[in-house]
Amino acid sequence: MHDITILPTELIRLLKTDLTRLDATRLQELVIGVDYEIAMLKKAKAQIDTALIKRYGEQAQAALAATGRDFGTAHITDGCVAIKAELPKRVRWDQEKLAEIARRITATGDNVADFIDVKLSVSESRYTAWPPALREQFAPARTVEAGKPTFTLTIADKETAQ
Known part of the structure; x- marks a missing residue:
């Protein structure tokens, strides 16, 4: 197992290079490092969003209610900070x-x-x-396109790498 640490300055430098020329091991480390950073940033963002809801949610709802609305954009302040709170409407329909x-x-x-x-x-x-006859009826309405490819890089055992 390798210690994988990619510092932000190193990442910026790497992204300015031709990544296709990196050694496969280094490319794998880069993928793992970036995936890790993304996961950490998503967790941090979720925690910050939760804190914002706890801190300003009721104020934003009250500001909207004062204008006769339940949803939309409210503007509130906290000291010298202006906050734009967007409380969107989500509508779901019962399919049955x-x-x-x-x-x-x-x-x-x-x-x-x-x-x-x-x-x-x-x-x-x-x-x-479906049986072929049924598939034939639907085939003209069907289009198959390639999705976005994904790649998973792992370090191979020394025996299988040769």
């Missing part, structure tokens, strides 16, 4: 209930698309399990 409403709309002869955004999809596991 929407499907029932869609059936009722269709039964009345109206166009469902006039009322509901409909996105159709087919799970890939279902599609590949």
